[in-house]
Amino acid sequence: MRTFLSILAQHQAVFEQLANNNDTIEAAGALLIDTLKQEGKVLLCGNGGSAADCQHIAAEFVVRYEKDRKALPAIALTTDTSILTASANDFDFNSVFSRQVEALGNAHDCLIAISTSGRSGNVIAAVKAAKAKGMNVIALTGHNESELSRLASITVKIPSTVTARIQEAHILIGHWWCAIVEDAFSEEAVNAVDNP
């Protein structure tokens, strides 16, 4: 039986190992700050629970995380039902994110591609479209090497093969990226007041 304590222990075991991913998580955070400082935007894609993570993170960039600062450009490619259904219906399901990358992406933008398996065809197609545009790609995946992990500029691989445990780590990392991006832009606001 899957008791709550057994799930908690599994979650803790994954989180205890996350410090080993510190360098890639920090490198991805620095890339996001750089992208936004250079007036690029952040696009996000993923399926199911990861689609929810995309919307969650985009909301924190556009609105706020913990502090007031300027609005930051981030778009979850998971939200527009007209675009998603037309792409799936007229082309195929693998095009639902890539079509939006083709329409919205620029070379200075960064795509955050979230897939616990690293095997979702629509996420991989979005990464290929982003690379064709010269965009950087940050992948959040699970432990296994995958097509997604091989394609991305930076991949954070969570040391688990359990979808839910991987997703729990993904949102922790997403929140940390929101925090450091917010710090970078609130310092910019303070510096502008101090040095008009």
Ligand SMILES: O=C(CO)[C@@H](O)[C@H](O)[C@H](O)[C@H](O)COP(=O)(O)O
């Ligand atoms: O949230 C969960 C499970 O926790 C599910 O909705 C899960 O996200 C879906 O099965 C996704 O389709 C899985 O896709 P992926 O992470 O392998 O790319």
Ligand SMILES: [Zn+2]
């Ligand atoms: Zn879930």
